Amino acid sequence: MEKHVLSVLVENQSGVLSRMAGLISRRGYNIDSLSVGETEDAAFSRMTIVVRSDQQMLEQMKKQIRKLVDVVKITELKSTHSIYRELVLAKVRVPEDKRVVLENLIMSMKGRIVDMSNQGYFTVEFTGDQDQIESFIDLMHPYGILEMVRTGMTALGKFSA
Amino acid sequence: MEKHVLSVLVENQSGVLSRMAGLISRRGYNIDSLSVGETEDAAFSRMTIVVRSDQQMLEQMKKQIRKLVDVVKITELKSTHSIYRELVLAKVRVPEDKRVVLENLIMSMKGRIVDMSNQGYFTVEFTGDQDQIESFIDLMHPYGILEMVRTGMTALGKFSA
Numbered sequence: 001m002e003k004h005v006l007s008v009l010v011e012n013q014s015g016v017l018s019r020m021a022g023l024i025s026r027r028g029y030n031i032d033s034l035s036v037g038e039t040e041d042a043a044f045s046r047m048t049i050v051v052r053s054d055q056q057m058l059e060q061m062k063k064q065i066r067k068l069v070d071v072v073k074i075t076e077l078k079s080t081h082s083i084y085r086e087l088v089l090a091k092v093r094v095p096e097d098k099r100v101v102l103e104n105l106i107m108s109m110k111g112r113i114v115d116m117s118n119q120g121y122f123t124v125e126f127t128g129d130q131d132q133i134e135s136f137i138d139l140m141h142p143y144g145i146l147e148m149v150r151t152g153m154t155a156l157g158k159f160s161a
Numbered sequence: 162m163e164k165h166v167l168s169v170l171v172e173n174q175s176g177v178l179s180r181m182a183g184l185i186s187r188r189g190y191n192i193d194s195l196s197v198g199e200t201e202d203a204a205f206s207r208m209t210i211v212v213r214s215d216q217q218m219l220e221q222m223k224k225q226i227r228k229l230v231d232v233v234k235i236t237e238l239k240s241t242h243s244i245y246r247e248l249v250l251a252k253v254r255v256p257e258d259k260r261v262v263l264e265n266l267i268m269s270m271k272g273r274i275v276d277m278s279n280q281g282y283f284t285v286e287f288t289g290d291q292d293q294i295e296s297f298i299d300l301m302h303p304y305g306i307l308e309m310v311r312t313g314m315t316a317l318g319k320f321s322a
Contacts, residue, residue: 037313039308039309085286114244149315149317155310158284
């Protein structure tokens with residue numbers, strides 16, 4: 001089933017995430033990721049939901065979400081017209097004799113070493129679209145990824161809202 | 162009420178997000194943000210949940226989460242021992258006569274212009290902890306933020322897992 005990215009503008013009421021979560025839970029939607037944060041207007045939050053579904057289930061889901069009381073607007077953000085972005089934090093093992101090689105590799109990928117206070121590993125931040133994130137992880141793998149966390153995808157349409 | 166950051170390692174089953182969402186929904190927990198993504202091991206996902214609660218409710222919540230069938234491990238990540246990170250995407254208005262000033266400002270903040278194909282605004286990516294994100298937004302505000310989305314916070318402990 002195909003991945004779809006939904007951007008949902010909601011009123012910033014306590015409980016709106018719970019109501020969305022309740023809907024997803026009841027209907028059993030197949031969610032890859034969900035992230036939520038503040039917007040340009042303190043009264044609203046924006047949720048980004050990545051769902052795997054066929055077209056029919058997607059339309060049904062959009063309809064159900066639109067019905068939630070706090071939902072102001074729902075937009076499907078297609079890859080051709082959108083900017084997709086995800087953040088990953090990873091602890092990457094640093095072999096003593098490859099420290100400089102690894103630092104240069106991370107810099108060449110535009111990753112950022114956010115903590116090197118521990119012997120034996122760097123904590124690295126990397127952002128990009130899905131493909132770039134996968135490439136970065138593939139390059140770090142040979143060194144050893146001790147721990148990793150990802151935010152799930154967030155997105156904005158390329159053109160005016 | 163204080164903010165607490167919970168990092169929850171879960172088995173990567175379809176439906177685990179729904180079960181977590183169901184728990185949050187039923188119990189009415191006061192969630193600031195929730196993000197979820199893959200980990201260093203394809204069999205597991207890691208959720209980062211930011212919740213506002215007193216100590217008693219937090220302990221109850223941890224207990225409830227631990228009971229969920231797919232939950233492997235739950236850790237509270239305190240700010241002193243953790244790296245917090247969030248990603249924001251924002252469309253920032255570009256006044257014709259301040260284009261270079263704005264570009265320099267974004268670069269000096271280590272923000273990244275990810276799209277400048279539209280007349281009139283940049284799409285900018287910025288990452289940091291909560292304070293850095295707030296500072297960045299404050300600096301962009303005078304130019305005009307047309308649209309903004311945030312991933313919610315993600316986090317890793319500073320020391321070995």
